[in-house]
Amino acid sequence: MKNHPPQPFRLLALALSSKGLGFAVLEGRATLADWGNKLVTGDKNAGALKKVSELIAHYEPDMLVLPATNTPGSRRSARIRKLGEALVTLAATHKLKTRLLTREQLMREFITGDQERTKHALAECLAGRYPEELGDRLPPKRRPWKSEDYRMDIFEAVALALACRLRQDRRRKPGPTKQRGA
Amino acid sequence: MASSPLTNYLRKHRKRLGLSQDEVAFLLGTQSGTRVCRNERFVREPSLETALAYEVIFQQPIRELFRGLYRKIEKEVAARAGALAYRTRRQKPNRQTRRKHQVLDRIINKPDDET
Numbered sequence: 640m641k642n643h644p645p646q647p648f649r650l651l652a653l654a655l656s657s658k659g660l661g662f663a664v665l666e667g668r669a670t671l672a673d674w675g676n677k678l679v680t681g682d683k684n685a686g687a688l689k690k691v692s693e694l695i696a697h698y699e700p701d702m703l704v705l706p707a708t709n710t711p712g713s714r715r716s717a718r719i720r721k722l723g724e725a726l727v728t729l730a731a732t733h734k735l736k737t738r739l740l741t742r743e744q745l746m747r748e749f750i751t752g753d754q755e756r757t758k759h760a761l762a763e764c765l766a767g768r769y770p771e772e773l774g775d776r777l778p779p780k781r782r783p784w785k786s787e788d789y790r791m792d793i794f795e796a797v798a799l800a801l802a803c804r805l806r807q808d809r810r811r812k813p814g815p816t817k818q819r820g821a
Numbered sequence: 822m823a824s825s826p827l828t829n830y831l832r833k834h835r836k837r838l839g840l841s842q843d844e845v846a847f848l849l850g851t852q853s854g855t856r857v858c859r860n861e862r863f864v865r866e867p868s869l870e871t872a873l874a875y876e877v878i879f880q881q882p883i884r885e886l887f888r889g890l891y892r893k894i895e896k897e898v899a900a901r902a903g904a905l906a907y908r909t910r911r912q913k914p915n916r917q918t919r920r921k922h923q924v925l926d927r928i929i930n931k932p933d934d935e936t
Contacts (some may be wrong), residue, residue, distance in 0.1 A: 673833055698827070
């Protein structure tokens with residue numbers, strides 16, 4: 640039997656955006672320990688790195704979950720790509736494991752069938768999963784002429800953390816065993 | 822590696838109820854949210870009176886609100902119970918010492934709560 644390494648207890652997931660970042664702390668199987676936004680002004684990358692360092696110091700996570708910003712075809716801005724790289728380096732300095740998840744992987748985890756693969760659909764799904772914590776944080780659906788609501792970062796961060804946990808659980812689950820004589 | 826719970830989960834429960842730090846401070850009977858902020862950031866441990874007030878506000882038992890602190894204290898008490906059990910084993914066995922050993926064994930072998 641394959642021995643799996645112990646599952647990381649606490650995950651810190653970060654969603655990077657033009658306004659700052661959203662964060663979510665997931666403990667155990669799927670308990671949300673904290674969630675929120677960190678708005679950054681001025682030198683945004685330096686500010687964001689400082690805020691993330693504070694979050695790491697406070698929550699002492701086992702793993703950092705980040706959106707994959709440098710995949711081919713990614714449409715993230717140069718600043719966000721740089722910030723993504725800097726966060727991976729920061730995690731390494733704190734001896735933290737890092738997981739990068741693409742938007743596709745996130746959507747596949749939560750949206751099934753013919754549902755629209757949009758951030759709003761993802762947020763609705765998570766608000767349904769955590770009604771007490773996130774129910775009243777769900778922003779209205781974005782109109783095409785409006786910019787994205789800052790609260791959407793929280794949902795993206797929660798989605799990253801939960802998707803990472805679900806993938807770990809699947810990997811740890813033993814596969815179907817062949818029955819003799821079947 | 823962090824495999825232990827956080828010292829407290831006050832921020833989580835405050836956010837879950839949609840209350841601000843100032844509002845919680847008002848319910849605690851203090852002037853501003855500074856004390857609440859310090860409690861949430863693990864900078865300062867609340868008094869017993871404040872901890873009980875948190876239990877009333879968040880409708881969660883203290884051991885759940887201060888899970889990390891509870892675990893730490895639990896371990897310390899278990900270690901002391903081990904020392905006391907060692908000391909009492911040298912006493913003459915009677916009904917009272919047997920009862921004492923049962924109590925101390927229960928403290929020492931308390932199974933960890935699942936998170």
